[in-house]
Amino acid sequence: MPDEFRFGDNWASIYEKFTSIRGKVNEAVETAALLEQYSSGGSALELGIGDGRVGVPLSERGVRVEGIDNSESMLKLLSKRTNLIKAWKGDIANFRSERRYNLVYCVYSTFKLLLTREAQIACLRSAAEALDNEGVLVMELGVPALDGFVNGQKTTTLFVDHENTILNSDIHDPLNQTLVSTLLWFSDTSVTRSPHRTRYVYHQELDTMAECVGLKLAERWGNWTRGTFTEGSKRHISVYRRNGP
Structure with a gap:
């Protein structure tokens, strides 16, 4: 029985138009530019790659991009856009890769689709294990906007x-x-x-979860052009590296 709350399969038919209306398609150029720097032009793994909104422009910059997604519908959209990206169906909370990457990244609040703290920590642990020794994990998350609720x-x-x-x-x-x-x-x-x-996550909680899997915060930005993260920011770009030698 299909899960009506399963993001990818339910959204595939409208995703490209929706992200375009929301300005995310145009922003993908800025996103890819910064991610290329963190990957050092090497290899990258996207968690929740979807239709390749970010992965495709990043691969066009010469980065060897691979991806994971739990939606067959989204992966079909990706395969229609490019044959440069190796992607497979899987759970971003629990995955293993024999390959080690210069960069692992998860954007557009995809991380919040993991609905328990345990699943989110498992995702960070899997990501940390997929990094090479100098690898970087980049997370984009919205700041929870909990004002304006009436009776929940x-x-x-x-x-x-x-x-x-x-x-x-x-x-x-x-x-x-x-x-x-x-x-x-x-x-x-x-x-x-x-x-x-x-499941929303505040940036302080994300830092604590990252520390649980051996990662430490290296940088935090308010947008993909390295704008300052402030109390008024609506999202953050958080960059983590291995904690220790």
């Missing part, structure tokens, strides 16, 4: 133009740090409903 619920307007209205409805479970979210996309006479669950 909130609806936000994400985008409006003359053809589209996109709303997001959230139900908050503070005990488990989870959100059950439903995207409602009204376009002409059609309505698309795309639900998903996430």
Whole structure:
């Protein structure tokens, strides 16, 4: 029985248009430029590679990109875009790779799709084991936006133009740090409903989890052009290296 909250398979049909509307397609150029620097032009593994929004421009810069995703639908979209990237279906919380990479990265808050602290720590551990001795782990996560909830619920307007209205409805479970979210996309006479669950993580908690698997924070930025991370930042780009010699 299909899981209606499974992100990739439910979102594949709208993902490219949605990320374009949200400005993420254009931003992929900036993302790839910074990731190329962290990879030193060598090899990279993307956790939750999806349709290759970031992996493809990164590979076009000469980086040997591989990827993992749990969605067959997303991997099919990737294979239509490029044959330069080796990608396989798998669980980013528990994976093993015989290869060691200069860079492992997880972007666009994909990490939050792991719904328990244990799964998130397992993902960080798997990522750390996949790094070479000088390797870098880069994580992009949104800062939890928990203002505006009334009785544990909130609806936000994400985008409006003359053809589209996109709303997001959230139900908050503070005990488990989870959100059950439903995207409602009204376009002409059609309505698309795309639900998903996430477990939000504050940057301090992410640092602690990284320390549990032998990684330490090296840098933190507010965006992909190395803007300063401040109390007003809506996301962070966190860079981790091995803790110790």
